Amino acid sequence: MQVWSIDSEKQIGTQQQQRSSSISIYSPSAHLPLTRRPKSISPSNQSVGEVRNPQNCDTVVLAPEKLLASPTTLKTAADAFRTVMDLEQFSVIHTPFMLGPSFVPEAQKTVYTILYFSAPTLTEGYLAFLGLMTRYQRSLVMRQDEPDMSKAAKGLQRLRSVKINQDYDAACALFLGQTMYVFNVLIAPDSSTAHAIMRSALISTKVWLPRLIHSPTLCPIIMTPILIDTVECLVRREIPIIRLPRTDHIIVDRYAGVCATLLPLLYDLCVCSHTAKRGILDIGSGPSSGIYRQLADIERSILEWNPPNPPELLEKHGQSEVLAMMTQASAYRLAALLIIHRLRYPLGVEEKTARDLANRIFSIMTHFAQTAAEKTTALPVVFPLTIAMFEVEGPGEELWTVFSPFAVQSISAARLHGFIKQVRASKESGYEGIWFDLIETQLHVAMPP
Known part of the structure; x- marks a missing residue:
């Protein structure tokens, strides 16, 4: 082939x-001048105008074999x-x-x-x-x-x-x-x-x-x-x-799906985690500490978050694409909750909650793999799958085959497998820290979405 x-x-x-x-x-x-440029626009001006759609151009598409x-x-x-x-x-x-x-x-x-x-x-x-x-x-x-x-x-x-x-x-x-x-x-x-x-x-x-x-x-x-x-x-x-600004319209993106309204909450989680990393807020000082209060507020917002699902979504994008979007949104929401849990507790502590969240990520991805994987051209969930695999061994390895049709994502996922094994090995050897602390010394590849 x-x-x-x-x-x-x-x-x-x-x-x-x-x-x-x-x-x-x-x-x-259809030839267009490369030197043509619109009048300079500053950020305070009105929104940009439209240009002609390339689909309106008189094109001749060569057959694949040619x-x-x-x-x-x-x-x-x-x-x-x-x-x-x-x-x-x-x-x-x-x-x-x-x-x-x-x-x-x-x-x-x-x-x-x-x-x-x-x-x-x-x-x-x-x-x-x-x-x-x-x-x-x-x-x-x-x-x-x-x-x-x-x-x-x-x-x-x-x-x-x-x-x-x-x-x-x-x-x-x-x-x-x-x-x-x-x-x-x-x-x-x-x-x-x-x-x-x-x-x-x-x-x-x-x-x-x-x-x-x-x-x-x-x-x-x-x-x-x-x-x-x-x-x-x-x-x-x-x-x-960037913290994604609010809009008066629903964003349905080719790669981020319906996660636009979740991204600001993930930004807030990054800020909270970074503040704790720098030692400004002590994560080990108990539930009354500032970091715990901030994490609780963010956790509450993420638990209450639901991906937008307007009626026209299914009509425009079809069942398999909508399922991919909802799978991605659910996986990211659960991954955020798992991150919050692991900011509170090191590896090996409060295992039941961590395993439950990981298994829920595996479950929604398994459902997608069984129903819509062959009809989808991309599934940006390498990140949620990776952190779920830190907690549970087995289901994630089986789901790895989901990425085989998505060549670019499968390459990134394969490179992360070594780091996943290192986290598991640290956990089994009695490592008492949080897995984030292993990043600087052991993660040497990009973490794709």
Whole structure:
């Protein structure tokens, strides 16, 4: 099933001749000037306008077998536009970061818009990401190449030096940060530096978030970096860059699902955990201490939280995608409660509560695996599964197979398995601390959502 390339000179020559003589990836009317930029917008101005939908462009989609036979290279902005505007190519590259195919049209429009307005900043990093992702797909539409480290380095350089003067600059920085994060996680066995890439993008765009979150076109770029940053900070007891602001609309995200209203509570948990880590609040001084009062308040809010489930959710996204969203939301809610429990008690203490929470995480994921896993393109629950596996051995290993169709997530999960074994070994050897204290010396990979 996984054909990386077809190197027959005859096939390649025929394909090149066909492409040059009769096929254009998109018509001349679809070519857009890379230098066109909207008038500079400051954070205080009104919301951004819309640009044309790439789906309205006159495109010619090549069949997968023809794409497999072609010596596709990704070198220029035109190559990036070609990939984004081809719905089939875009889908196969980006659906590993979507809960289902219903999110593809919106994501395609968003990426096209950012590339259209910010191609000079985005192109190298995005091309490096595209080239890398061709090796991690169920069905490939482009020839496999070695990772383009030069383009990735240029992408990182662009991210570090980005100047943000308008909404699209901010969206570009957030999207570039995501692509460079994925590139780092997949290329580097020791990818603990990936989090710094994401935080850099969030720091440079923090002031723009309240505007972007109200833009239908650019909002899909926001949630993934905030989720990644929040998860890393929960594990490493740091403070996320951004506490997601409230909105007057329900956010249903391609990667974070319906967890938007849970993320601010997870931010508060990060702040509380970080404060205790620094010793400002003593976690060992008993239930009357400040840390216990803060944890109790956050715990109460998380227990009362329910994911939004408006009637139109099922109509727009379908049963399997809604089940994936609810599975993710429930898993994150239970994971937050398990973290609160383990901030109160070290490993080996109050085991029953910890095991109950872990088994509830396993239960909802097992139900998903039995009913909707084959119809879903991504399931960002590596983090909840990992911390549940600290507590209980067995069910988590069986659920590991759930990630096998989701290649990117399965790679990240596999790298975490060694750390899970180290936590269990410490617990069995009589370790009396909290598992967070093992992070600095034993966790050397990114903690994916």
